[in-house]
Amino acid sequence: MAQIIDGKKISAEIKEELKEQVAQLKKDGIEGTLAVIQVGDDPASSVYVRNKKKACEYIGIGSKSYELPETTTQTELLDLIADLNQDDAVNGILVQLPVPAHIDEKTIINAISPAKDVDGFHPESVGALTIGQKGFVSCTPAGIIELLKRSNVEIDGKNCVIIGRSNIVGKPMALLMLRENATVTITHSHTQNLKEICSRADILIAAVGKKEFITGEYIKENAVVIDVGIHRDENNKLSGDVKYDEAEPKASMITPVPGGVGPMTIAMLMHNCVEAMIR
Numbered sequence: 001m002a003q004i005i006d007g008k009k010i011s012a013e014i015k016e017e018l019k020e021q022v023a024q025l026k027k028d029g030i031e032g033t034l035a036v037i038q039v040g041d042d043p044a045s046s047v048y049v050r051n052k053k054k055a056c057e058y059i060g061i062g063s064k065s066y067e068l069p070e071t072t073t074q075t076e077l078l079d080l081i082a083d084l085n086q087d088d089a090v091n092g093i094l095v096q097l098p099v100p101a102h103i104d105e106k107t108i109i110n111a112i113s114p115a116k117d118v119d120g121f122h123p124e125s126v127g128a129l130t131i132g133q134k135g136f137v138s139c140t141p142a143g144i145i146e147l148l149k150r151s152n153v154e155i156d157g158k159n160c161v162i163i164g165r166s167n168i169v170g171k172p173m174a175l176l177m178l179r180e181n182a183t184v185t186i187t188h189s190h191t192q193n194l195k196e197i198c199s200r201a202d203i204l205i206a207a208v209g210k211k212e213f214i215t216g217e218y219i220k221e222n223a224v225v226i227d228v229g230i231h232r233d234e235n236n237k238l239s240g241d242v243k244y245d246e247a248e249p250k251a252s253m254i255t256p257v258p259g260g261v262g263p264m265t266i267a268m269l270m271h272n273c274v275e276a277m278i279r
């Protein structure tokens, strides 16, 4: 039976540590504020934004919320970002993605000052990660590293296979595992022999975005399995990219969905906000 990697518990520990750190920073006269911008009223985005604001409140930093109508132009959004870049009271800026189709996501990401890029999506942040310099790291992959380290998973020298090469999960995940001295394989929709490659992984990270795509056959005996996927069915029940019932008996450790990677993303966003305060 696999040991469950409890993301709820680990994320709560991180938020507790950050709360103490923020209290200390406040004693030293350093305040933090995260600006959260949402364009349109996509219900899933509204839930994420609400949770991010709640997390700020919990650890003791301020949040400024900008709920803009769907009709907001790209220029209006860029003007707001420019103002927030200049605002010394704001340390972190986050634009909830996706933005409406008439706004170019890349242009928006590039407009955020790298010093306030708490999502870690700016090319400068990604470049810093690539060459091992200090910078903000994308929250979901950073959260996975915390899950592994705090569960005492040895990464150094291990075979790590990542399924997915997106800019927000797969690619930064690969760079972080490389930083931790894993031997990293990135797989994607054009990969051949996926099953065979995955079944050699000591650490398998599934960010494929397809419900229960990773069945037991993909998993090596005693592998550590990290499931990044989030899929909600018509009854609001969550499942991941991994077929849990088949993976769990083979794995030595596994993240559940919900309660695995999911809660870590916001915890690491808060970590980045505190980093921004310190800087």
Ligand code: NAD
Pocket: 140, 163, 164, 165, 166, 167, 168, 169, 170, 187, 188, 189, 190, 191, 194, 207, 208, 209, 210, 228, 229, 230, 231, 241, 261, 262, 263, 265
């Ligand atoms: P994405 O759609 O941008 O990327 C999916 C990746 O999977 C692509 O790189 C693609 O090449 C690869 N892929 C698709 N089909 C494949 C196949 N048959 N074989 C091998 N590779 C294949 O998705 P994403 O943004 O990286 O997110 C991945 C999943 O993680 C989604 O389910 C998403 O909802 C979830 N997610 C969760 C969190 C969290 O906080 N837990 C954060 C971000 C994303």
